[in-house]
Amino acid sequence: MSKKRKISLSEEELVAALRNREKIAIEALYDMYSASLYGVISRIIIDTPTAEDVLQETFVKIWHSFSSYSTEKGRLFTWMVNIARNLAIDKLRSKDFKNQNKNQELENNVTFIDEQINTVYKPELLGVKDLVETLKPDQKVIIELVYFKGFTHVEAADELGIPLGTIKTRLRMAIQQLRKHFN
Amino acid sequence: MEDIKAYIESGILELYVLGDVSPEEKLQVEAMALNHPVIKAELDEIERSMEQYAGLNAVEPAEQLRSRVLGSILTNLADDRTFDEVIDKPKDNVVAFASPKTNNFYKYAFAACLALLLASVVGLVSMYNKLQDSNNTIAALQTDKQHFANTVSFKEGELEVLRDASFKFLKLQGTAKSPQSNLTVAWSPVKKKVWIDLKSLQVPDNDKEHQYQLWALVAGKPVDLGVFDKTSDTTDMKEMKSIASADAFAVTLEPRGGSASPTMDQMVVIGKF
Numbered sequence: 001m002s003k004k005r006k007i008s009l010s011e012e013e014l015v016a017a018l019r020n021r022e023k024i025a026i027e028a029l030y031d032m033y034s035a036s037l038y039g040v041i042s043r044i045i046i047d048t049p050t051a052e053d054v055l056q057e058t059f060v061k062i063w064h065s066f067s068s069y070s071t072e073k074g075r076l077f078t079w080m081v082n083i084a085r086n087l088a089i090d091k092l093r094s095k096d097f098k099n100q101n102k103n104q105e106l107e108n109n110v111t112f113i114d115e116q117i118n119t120v121y122k123p124e125l126l127g128v129k130d131l132v133e134t135l136k137p138d139q140k141v142i143i144e145l146v147y148f149k150g151f152t153h154v155e156a157a158d159e160l161g162i163p164l165g166t167i168k169t170r171l172r173m174a175i176q177q178l179r180k181h182f183n
Numbered sequence: 184m185e186d187i188k189a190y191i192e193s194g195i196l197e198l199y200v201l202g203d204v205s206p207e208e209k210l211q212v213e214a215m216a217l218n219h220p221v222i223k224a225e226l227d228e229i230e231r232s233m234e235q236y237a238g239l240n241a242v243e244p245a246e247q248l249r250s251r252v253l254g255s256i257l258t259n260l261a262d263d264r265t266f267d268e269v270i271d272k273p274k275d276n277v278v279a280f281a282s283p284k285t286n287n288f289y290k291y292a293f294a295a296c297l298a299l300l301l302a303s304v305v306g307l308v309s310m311y312n313k314l315q316d317s318n319n320t321i322a323a324l325q326t327d328k329q330h331f332a333n334t335v336s337f338k339e340g341e342l343e344v345l346r347d348a349s350f351k352f353l354k355l356q357g358t359a360k361s362p363q364s365n366l367t368v369a370w371s372p373v374k375k376k377v378w379i380d381l382k383s384l385q386v387p388d389n390d391k392e393h394q395y396q397l398w399a400l401v402a403g404k405p406v407d408l409g410v411f412d413k414t415s416d417t418t419d420m421k422e423m424k425s426i427a428s429a430d431a432f433a434v435t436l437e438p439r440g441g442s443a444s445p446t447m448d449q450m451v452v453i454g455k456f
Contacts, residue, residue, distance in 0.1 A: 147237075
C-alpha cells in the first residue's frame with residue numbers, strides 16, 4: 001500500500017467522477033484530501049482512534065450527500081472541510097465523548113494551541129516556518145481557533161476577551177496575510 | 184461600488200468560507216457572489232488560501248485507514264450493484280433430480296423389450312406350426328377337390344353318353360371259350376366315340392402280364408380301340424379310342440400293352456350290329 005502511487009485528478013474531473021458514483025473518484029478524493037482534512041480533525045480531536053473514526057464518517061458523508069454540493073457555491077475543499085469540522089465538533093460535544101475525558105477543556109485551548117503549532121508542524125513542509133513568522137501571534141490564534149478548532153467567531157471573541165468587530169478584522173487581516181504569502 | 188468594497192471588508196466573506204455564518208447570512212453571501220463577480224473572485228481567493236493553509240497543516244492519517252475508509256464506502260457500493268444478481272440465484276437450484284428417473288425408465292424399457300421379444304418368438308413358432316397344419320389341410324382338401332372335380336366331370340361324361348340319342352348300346356356276348364362273359368359297349372358313329380361299361384364286364388381277372396384289348400371289326404378287319412384291366416373295384420365307364428364306323432366289337436386277352444392284331448383263340452366276348 002505504501003508504495004502505491006496516489007491518485008490525483010483535477011477538481012473538475014473529480015467532481016464529475018463523484019457525480020457518476022465511480023469507484024476511482026472516492027479513491028482519488030481520499031488520496032488528495034485525507035491529509036488536509038485529517039489535519040483539521042486531529043486538531044479538534046486529540047484522541048487518534050476517535051479522530052480516525054471522524055475522518056471515516058467524513059468521507060462516508062461526503063460520498064452519500066455529494067448531490068447537495070454545487071460548484072457554484074464554492075470550492076470542493078471548502079465544502080468538505082466544513083463537513084469534517086462540523087462532524088468533529090459534534091463528536092467533541094457528544095455526551096459519550098465528554099465522558100471519556102479525552103478531550104481538552106476549552107479553557108486550556110489557547111496555550112495548547114500555541115504549544116501545538118510550534119511543536120507539531122512537520123519540518124518537511126517547507127514554508128511553514130516562514131508562514132508562522134508571516135502571521136502575527138494574535139492573527140495566528142484567531143485562525144487556529146476558528147479554522148482548526150471549530151470556534152465560532154462569537155466564541156473566539158468570548159474566549160479571547162476581544163470585541164466581535166476586532167475578531168472579524170483580525171481574522172480578515174490574517175487571511176489577507178495568508179493570501180499575500182501564497183501569491 | 185463603495186457598498187461592495189465595504190461588504191468585502193466587513194469580514195463576512197471570511198466567516199462564510201469558515202462556515203461561521205447564519206443560514207440567512209449564507210444565502211445573502213451566495214446571492215451577492217452571484218450578482219457581483221468581484222465578490223465571487225474575492226471568495227475564491229479566500230477559499231484557495233485557506234485550502235493551501237490546510238495543506239500546509241496537513242497530517243497524514245495512518246496507512247491502514249485508507250482501506251478501512253474506502254472499504255466502508257465501496258462495500259455498500261458493491262452491495263447496490265450486485266443486488267439484481269442475487270434475486271436470480273434461487274432459480275438455478277431447481278434442476279438436479281432428473282437423471283435417476285431417466286435411468287429407471289431405460290431399465291424398465293429394456294426389460295419390456297426383452298419380454299416382448301420372447302413373447303414374439305413363442306408366438307411366431309406357434310403360428311408357424313398352425314400355418315404348416317393349415318397348409319397340409321389345404322393340400323389335402325385340394326387333392327380331394329381335384330378328385331371330386333374329376334369324378335364329377337367323368338360322371339357328366341357318362342351322363343352325356345346316356346342322354347345322347349346318337350349312342351348305340353351293344354351287349355357283347357361270351358364266346359365258346361368263356362360263355363359267362365359279357366360287356367356293354369356304347370358307340371356314337373356321329374361323334375366317333377366309344378365307351379365301355381366296366382360295371383357290366385363279366386370276364387375272368389387278368390394277371391399282371393396280360394390286359395384285355397377292345398377291337399372293332401371294320402369291313403372284316405380288326406382295329407385296335409385300346410386296352411383295359413379287369414379289377415374288382417372297377418365300376419365306371421371308360422372311354423376308348425374313337426372310330427367312325429364298325430360292324431362288330433370284340434375283346435381279346437393280349438400281352439400287357441396290347442397287340443397289333445388280335446389273338447383270335449383268346450377272344451372272350453363279341454357282338455355285332
